[in-house]
Amino acid sequence: MKCPSCKSNQIRVTDSRHIGKEIKRRKECNSCSYRFTTYEYIEEYTLENEQKIKALEQKLAKYEKAMEISKDNLNRALKGMML
Ligand SMILES: [Zn+2]
Numbered sequence: 001m002k003c004p005s006c007k008s009n010q011i012r013v014t015d016s017r018h019i020g021k022e023i024k025r026r027k028e029c030n031s032c033s034y035r036f037t038t039y040e041y042i043e044e045y046t047l048e049n050e051q052k053i054k055a056l057e058q059k060l061a062k063y064e065k066a067m068e069i070s071k072d073n074l075n076r077a078l079k080g081m082m083l
Contacts, residue, residue, distance in 0.1 A: 001027075001038070003029035003031065003032060003034055003036075004034065004036055005029060005032050005034035006029060006031050006032040006034065008029055008030070008031035008032065010029065010030035010031050011027050011028070011029055011030070012027065012028055012030060013025050013026065013027055014026045014027065014028050014035075019039075021041050021042065022039045022040065022041045023039070023040040023041070024037060024038075024039055025037065025038050025039075025040065
């Protein structure tokens with residue numbers, strides 16, 4: 001994490017506390033003394049999300065295959081025209 005003010009990475013945490021699922025952290029830049037707050041939370045990777053991603057990947061693979069086929073057809077058509 002870099003300081004939003006001077007981009008230094010000399011950041012120290014002055015305070016951190018749990019707020020529900022989040023962790024609130026008070027931070028201070030050692031270089032310019034700029035103070036700011038960050039919130040951290042855990043993004044859970046659910047099975048449902050994983051299935052959605054898999055379905056999208058399969059769809060994409062199908063499109064890619066279809067594109068390949070149409071490219072082949074185009075190449076064949078072009079070759080046919082040249083002969
Ligand atoms: Zn700074």
